[in-house]
Amino acid sequence: MNDRDALIAGILAEPEADLPRLVYADWLDEHAEPKEPERAEFIRLQIETQNIQYVGRHLDDRYADPAWRVRELQLFNSPIAKSWFPEIEFSHLRCRWRDQDEDLVPELIVRRGFIQYVYGFDWWAFNRECDRCHGSGYVEFVDRIASDYECSKCNGTGELSGNLPGLLKSQPVQHFVCKDKHPEQPSFGGHSYWVSSANDTHADFPQSCVVPARIFERLKNKESDGLARYSLRTKANLDLSSAILELARAES
Ligand SMILES: [Zn+2]
Secondary structure, three states, X not given: OOHHHHHHHHHHHOOOOOHHHHHHHHHHHHOOOOOOHHHHHHHHHHHHHOOEEEEOOOOOOOOOOOHHHHHHHXXXXXXXXXXXXXXXXXXXXXXXXXXXXXXXXXXXXXXXXXXXXXXXXXXXXXXXXXXXXXXXXXXXXXXOOOEEEEOOOOOOOOEEOOHHHHHOOOOOOOEEEEOOOOOOOOOOOOOEEEEEOOOHHHOOOOOEEEEOHHHHOOOOOEOOOOEEEEOOHHHHHHHHHHHHHHHHHHHO
């Protein structure tokens, strides 16, 4: 394990602690080759101010009055910042500002120099079959030279990799908010439910929401009737977040 990996491992092991991050910042300033003073400054600045930055939404600097905030945005928006989070399709996520669009929700929240929240889809947690070639690795083209072509979406592997397992190797992500999985506000017995995709006979329950079986298996509140049941929706969402992160760690 090289120095950088060891320092990152220290940050991942103690996501709540500032010290491992500050030690890493010192190392970036003094020992990294090449040195990364901007990255170091960004980490220190965010720890000092406890401010956050969003990726995936318009970066609004209208309120950037204090000098530290101007500097923070400057660092975060600089081209060099792309290399700080190499697992992310940065430019793609960033340029999705459209008025009154649901995509306005942040995709990532960067706090204390690292990604803390991820807003995404449950399938980010695992590798899955490519939906273009349906796992075959080849796409059929109907033309005069009709033939199979290697699928460009999955590069002929038939599989698409989840974003989250790679991200967790270098980012101390603490929460995963599933953008497309929301059990309705409870009215039936006052509960929220998750249902496994392997057993979705309960999927018609108005307060239920189907999640992939391998995520469902990791939920805490599973009951014998094939439901995971929660009295509070916030608890349901937190447990889903833990299950998704646990699965992604297992796959990374
Ligand atoms: Zn494919």
